[in-house]
Amino acid sequence: MSRDGLLSFLSSILVIIAGLLVGLIVLLVSNAEQALPAVQTILTFGVDNMRNVGDVLLRATPIILTGLSVAFAFKTGLFNIGASGQFMLGGFVSIMIGVHALAIPAPLRIIFALLAAALTGALWGAIPGLLKAYRNVHEVISSIMTNYIGMFFAVYLIQEFAFDQGRGTSAHLHPTSTLPRMGFQNIFREPVGAAFRESHVNVGIVIAIILAIVIYIILEKTTFGYELKACGFNQDAAKYAGINQKRNIVFSMMISGSLAGIAGALNFMGTTGLSMSVVETLAMEGFTGISVAFLGLNHPIGIIFSGIFVSYLQLGGARLQPHFSAELVETVIAVIIYFCAFVFVVKSMIGKVIKKKDGGN
């Protein structure tokens, strides 16, 4: 690992430790007796048995992808906080196809649903991209707007076209529309008596990892990726070098949006029967993606690990009741993100300390 990479890694770890310490303080203040068992639950539940390991991977799938979405935009100088809206619309399109497009044969239908979700996310991401490139509108502001527009639109569409009156949420997918489990259920399971309780982890995690590698290759090994990053580093220099910087902004946002769209599809196409809510709130996955991206230092491969890490904390956190509520973990993650805002400050501080020790080398 390069020196810079090592520094980044160190500062990321420090940020995580700081966040966990704050979490521990909150635990101690609220219920000192149960604090240590709670920490133990958070830290060990994810590896308690193979089923939990599978569930960690299952939960990690959408946030790895929203993390990639945020990181890809960030690498090219854009802040996509619109992943939430892209996620919800992508999710809706995949549900729509999974419920209604039964004329398409099953394996093709799943691929079609994923591609359609990617396209939807890309189109939704294109709006802030176009506004940024041609109208000079800051993408953070326009993303906030497209988040809410997308969310209200998705809620309306679900209610109108794919609603399950009984559950009050989106309709069940046709059983042949769900993502294949690839035999993972034989690995990620927990023995209960003579039977097994299986995790619903599916091909989604494989897709997420492959996409992370693809994004890495695009960013690091292709001219296209180099051009996109050049626009992020210095727009004027990129323009001078003959790079069509406006077009690249739109492409960046579209790729970023497509990743969030796929995240939506993979989230709702599992065999868990997870359905889309019609409560008018933004999907948290889009914002968790920001923390995943920053914890993973905006590096596609790092994001695979940070996504799994955040999912691991969340799964353990969900186990905390009744002594503590699951929101505790959300609080800790938010604290970690807050510290992430300083990750570059931390990095430069560590850098200075090391430099002093090196005697100015």
Place this chain on the structure above:
Amino acid sequence: MDMLYFVLQHTMFFMIPLLIVALGGLFSEKSGVVNIALEGKMVLGAFTGTMFIRHIQHSIDDRLAEGLELTGMLNILSNPVPLLFTALLLSALTGVAVSLLHAFASINLKANQVISGVAINMFAPALAIYVAMLVLEVQHVRFTNQFRIESVRVLGDIPILGPILFQNAYITTYLGFLILAVTAFVLYKTKFGLRLRACGEHPQAADSVGVSVAKMRYAGVLTSGVLAGIGGLIWVLPISNEFSGSVGGYGFLALAVLIFGAWKPQRILLASLFFGFMQTIAAANTAIAFLPAIPAQFYRMTPFIATLIVLAFTSKNTMAPKAAGQPYDKGGR
């Protein structure tokens, strides 16, 4: 006619918090700090405010149930007006406390203002629900609404204006208009306002004539905390008798009001009126006979679409403070 008054009274309920919080955002952005953390500040402001109201109301009920007399503070707080204003003060302090985090990150550490804002927005609802679960064992903070004014004496009888502004009203409505007037005055008629705006437009120039950019930006961000904090409580009071860790995206809507209002107090008033009206229609469109039966979601998304369109057509010569979002670096040019 009654229907129209009903709509306008409800428009006030939605409009006033939007106005107050957008003005909060104005202070912050005019000083040069982008504030997408308004939502989180509203959530925590609403949380401490409603917790306080609930606590006092319960203490009073307990004492009365035991047949004891109310004494001291409790006696004073048994009246709605002192109770409301004490709760607002607490909400304001909460907003300030949260803003300190944002200010410290953005001003002292020169951190990314967007990330810090996002973190606060994620942190706030989680913390509010966590503490509520811990203290009350449910995430809803229930309280009794004793703040509604049936009709203001004399003023409520004025034709047209009476029913709109002075019947079925809340004191907070007048507080909102007062804050608007004070904001316009402070920003455009005082030395402080001039300095604050200078830090958002051209911090180097402000610095060169001896204005402390850091202090001014702290002032801007903390003022936004005060207004967003009370805005949260003012949002929840008229429309619900419980708070459950969310202000329904109104912090972001207030940000849209600020942009739609072109960073100018008078236009922010008009923008909040328009947005408040759309929210009212969305909430009650099935009850309002003269409106077309469009799903509520379309009314809800209209303000956001309108803001996007305005942004698309005005951003070439934007009214946004020029240095908003950029950490101030003394060595920069």
